[in-house]
Amino acid sequence: MSHFAQAILAATALTSLLASPVAESQSYPTKPIQWIVPFPPGGGVDIMTRAVATKISAGLGQPIVIDNRGGAAGNIGTEAGARAAPDGYTLLSTENGIMTLNPYVYRNLPYNPIRDFQPISLFAKNIFILCVNPQRVPANNIGEFLAYARANPGKVTFASSGSGTILHVWAELLAQRAGLQLFHVPYKGAAPALQDLAGGQVDMIIIDYAASRGFLTSGKIRPLAVTTKEPHPKLPGIPTLEASGIKDYDVFGWVGLLSPAGTPRTIVNRIRNELLKAVPELSGQYAELGIMLTTSTPEEFEQTIRRDLERSGPLMKTLNIQVD
Numbered sequence: 001m002s003h004f005a006q007a008i009l010a011a012t013a014l015t016s017l018l019a020s021p022v023a024e025s026q027s028y029p030t031k032p033i034q035w036i037v038p039f040p041p042g043g044g045v046d047i048m049t050r051a052v053a054t055k056i057s058a059g060l061g062q063p064i065v066i067d068n069r070g071g072a073a074g075n076i077g078t079e080a081g082a083r084a085a086p087d088g089y090t091l092l093s094t095e096n097g098i099m100t101l102n103p104y105v106y107r108n109l110p111y112n113p114i115r116d117f118q119p120i121s122l123f124a125k126n127i128f129i130l131c132v133n134p135q136r137v138p139a140n141n142i143g144e145f146l147a148y149a150r151a152n153p154g155k156v157t158f159a160s161s162g163s164g165t166i167l168h169v170w171a172e173l174l175a176q177r178a179g180l181q182l183f184h185v186p187y188k189g190a191a192p193a194l195q196d197l198a199g200g201q202v203d204m205i206i207i208d209y210a211a212s213r214g215f216l217t218s219g220k221i222r223p224l225a226v227t228t229k230e231p232h233p234k235l236p237g238i239p240t241l242e243a244s245g246i247k248d249y250d251v252f253g254w255v256g257l258l259s260p261a262g263t264p265r266t267i268v269n270r271i272r273n274e275l276l277k278a279v280p281e282l283s284g285q286y287a288e289l290g291i292m293l294t295t296s297t298p299e300e301f302e303q304t305i306r307r308d309l310e311r312s313g314p315l316m317k318t319l320n321i322q323v324d
Contacts, residue, residue: 028088028267032063035091038077038098040070042191043161044208048124048255048291049093055278056271064091070189073164073323074098075110082116086262088271092117095255097166100308104316105164105323113309117258119301121272123279124255125292126208128170128227129235131216136203142225142244145204146178153181158204159193162186164323167193170206170227170251172319177246197221208253209234209290227251234290256301268298 057064069077081092099113139145149156160168163186187193198220215221226232241249
């Protein structure tokens, strides 16, 4: 073989190597990254994602563009994340409602929470609060609210970020545990639901502190109880629902980062390493929002999804929330 032919073969081999997934993952990233948030702007998941994405973007040296794709309890954006190329240029925020409740709510779920995604890491946990509009609901504490709701069956309205969302499920769980008859008013996201609660169109919501902080500070909505066994660090003096006599009520939210299934592990590790750097820098900022930042390995995150998915089955069967 001539020296010229050998040179051509060597060049071809080098080109193939550079075009291979291994080489691409080693040079990652070389262009902007799309980060899907499957809810409208202004909600808790969106708020939590944006500061983390800014830090990761700086570490990766490429812009990260937040793509809010709300609708169908997070299913629209989540399906888009599942169908994206597994090359590290599409990331997806998720939460326990999407991954562990929606599979029981939707008969034709457009994604599989285990098969269609590569977990990267958990990055936040947040506590929910039962809040009311003080002009509509004559209750200064949780005991007065429960008495009022029981005296007015079917008349107390609660807002949610959509049928089948975690805000819907937690409120239905409260109704079941407390023996209440509440009327559900679904919205296309937490932000419009909060707007209408503050504006007096609905009576109640179960919402995270990050999304509701501005309305709480202004006094337009009133916090009455916390959904976990532990009090909320930003709301001292507000009791838990369990301490208020609602047995077996201990729920919280987690938020995590996914990529499409098949994303190379080198890319997953690269993104996760930047997340590990970001968490200590953002912990104080997020604490002001009542959010605890956390991290996990991809394997630990997958175990969390599998565990919560299994635990949610009996609960969702009892609540019987179905969306076609």
